[in-house]
Amino acid sequence: MVVPFPSDAVVAALSGLVAAAATVLLTVTARRRTGRCRATHRLLAGAGALALVSLLIGLAAQLGVLGHQRAGSGGHFGWATLVSVGTTLSGLAVCVWLLRLPGAASTVATTVRLALDGLVMASALWFVGWVLFSEPTRLLGSATPVACAPILLATVSTASTAGLALIVTLRATPRRRLAVFGLGTTAVNLGGLGVAAGLCQGGTTLVLASAALLAVGLLVAALVMSGQAPPGQVEIDLIQRDGEYAIAPMLAMATSAMYHLSQDGRFDAWGIVAGSVEGFALVARQHLTLRDLRGYAGRLAEREAHFRELAHTDPLTGLANRRGLLGQLHGWAGQGRPHVLLGLDLDGFKIVNDMRGHDVGDAVLAEVGRRLRDNLRPGDVAARLGGDEFAVLIDGGAVEADRVAQRLLEVLGQPYDQPDGPVFLSVSIGVAEPSGQPDVQLLLRHADLALRYAKQRGKNRIEQYDSAYDQLLRRRTTVEHELRGAIERDELRLAFQPVASLPSVRPVGAEALLRWHHPELGNVRPDEFIPLAEECGMIAKLGAWVLHQACHQLSRWLADGHDVWVSVNVSPRELHAPEYVVQVAEALRAHRVPPQRLVLEVTEHAVATDLDELIRRLTALRRTGVRIALDDFGAGYSSLGQLRRLPIDILKIDHSLVAEHEPVRPADREGPPFAPMVDIVMRLGHQLGLEVIAEGVTNPTELAAVVAAGCRFGQGALFGWGVPAEHLEAMLEAATSPGMRRAPAQRAVDTRPEQEEHAGGGASEQATPESVNQHVGAVDSAREMRQA
Structure with missing residues (x-):
């Protein structure tokens, strides 16, 4: 047995101590947290512990056989498999933690979309890495692992962690701390992958360098997580950035594939699998996006219909408002449908507001709306034009309108029960029919004139529009205008x-x-x-x-x-x-x-x-x-x-x-x-x-x-x-x-x-x-x- 050089032992010892210190820091940080933050930090502490165990196994295996194992002989495949499994589990724990960030997993659909985005990015990273480390590129030269099955899981875990961390970082606010954390966790996975690859190849330098990278990455991640505030808040944007996230990975894969073919490279099963995963992930992601957009479009249509209804409905009484009544009038006039318009105004309603308060007044108006709905025929339209002024569009002629007006005069004149005593009101009604060419504004004016005439003649009555009302109105307007200067003109x-x-x-x-x-x-x-x-x-x-x-x-x-x-x-x-x-x-x-x-x-x-x-x-x-x-x-x-x-x-x-x-x-x-x-x-x-x-x-x-x-x-x-x-x-x-x-x-x-x-x-x-x-x-x- 050959004793390792002191410098190798020092590097291994320092890497182990740094990784252990980082793991302890993650554990202490998890204990200080409360609620959901404590559970997620425990998950990170577990990931750190798995990375530390993988590092110690790899260092022990490498230092114990130094100088006796020939590179590439495959004697350390068992230890490499353990390191690869530990690295994979650590990376999966980090991925789960990323998906549990605030805003990332608000719904199951959001979590699936985010995971698919990470998978698209991970597939592209894995494919680019496969091109760089396979024949004919072999980026690490003779140190590049060849047919080393144990590192396959580690490569997938590393690509997944890096891809998901990149996606989450791009969608998070603020990004700085989360970006540093993502670099640290990616370094941890790359370090574990390098340790496993070094054990397969028997390369001491690769093992020690990867161990140092793992320890530093774990320390960086632990320092970031030790802060008081969360590292970031994920904001899901389904419209503006999805295209960018899909184009960048595909462009990287296409570029690397063309480079591989230009170097006389060949695509084996692993490259085809990576490309297929990328394609299926993109298709699934776009399917979800299309479904979301359809859902948004449906909800938008519902909201538009709801807002259109609100725009044409009085919120207090639930009746149509002036805009809604005008729409019905224009529609009926365009169809040539016979109709009569009733204008209604509550007599003495201002006294109710002044003496009993606006709450009682609103309750009375709501009751008026209910009585109108309950006493109109199917097809008739009731509307509140504003204040205590209402209108009813009657489907039919003068006979039907007269019957409806008489019924409303009786119904709306009944007492309105309120907690502090009944309210007694009457109603004045003006009736107008279309004459000649359909003119909605003229019909409204005629109904208003008839209503005002009913108010002037003693209220609590029904008045039919007469052309003489125009003269009376002009006279009234003139008298009111001239009265304002009568004193000054002596x-x-x-x-x-x-x-x-x-x-x-x-x-x-x-x-x-x-x-x-x-x-x-x-x-x-x-x-x-x-x-x-x-x-x-x-x-x-x-x-x-x-x-x-x-x-x-x-x-x-x-x-x-x-x-x-x-x-x-x-x-x-x-x-x-x-x-x-x-x-x-x-x-x-x-x-x-x-x-x-x-x-x-x-x-x-x-x-x-x-x-x-x-x-x-x-x-x-x-x-x-x-x-x-x-x-x-x-x-x-x-x-x-x-x-x-x-x-x-x-x-x-x-x-x-x-x-x-x-x-x-x-x-x-x-x-x-x-x-x-x-x-x-x-x-x-x-x-x-x-x-x-x-x-x-x-x-x-x-x-x-x-x-x-x-x-x-x-x-x-x-x-x-x-x-x-x-x-x-x-x-x-x-x-x-x-x-x-x-x-x-x-x-x-x-x-x-x-x-x-x-x-x-x-x-x-x-x-x-x-x-x-x-x-x-x-x-x-x-x-x-x-x-x-």
């Missing part, structure tokens, strides 16, 4: 309707009425432009103008010595504005009007909106000294309990209670005709400490009835319609004798406390109408308005 005037003391019919007050004369439109009725002013937000501006004009005229009358008050109508929108109280106080101060001479009239409909807020506003207004009148009493929603809470001074009986009920003459007594409803309201007002004014008195019979009921003030056509200020002033002049007219100085001292004190001591003055008539000249209207 087109507005105030008319004053007198309020008479009964039974003397002497004018003691007046209601300021707004009038508008346009140079082209002529006289525009208040019931036409005032609702428009409320809708377009101009009512506050008009109300402020009316307030100042009325106070200005009242101050002139008072300065001239006329004993009169003026009432001004207040819209609910003005009344709920926080700044309205300040506006009233400033108007009184600017025109030097005693507050008790100004009466603010609130309609009974305003009581139905928000009673608590209304009470707060009216209380604040009364603190300024003005008086509050509840207008149109008997035609709205107020109750006895609300009257007791409302801070008001005057009740104005609605003209329907005076004019629409024929006065009767009691059988058990003689006297003038008797109006029962007026009598009831009078008694109610006196019990609550309120003065009562009868509106709508149009003839002597009604006058006699309200006087008999005890009403001391009246207003209506019998006493005069709204007249200009100078006409009312003439009426005041005619009704007041020069001796009884109060001086301006006396008017300035007239205050509410003095009037109330006087009223408290003068109850006998209102005992009979005759007494009032006897002292007509000395009547103080402010005192009369406060006596009950």
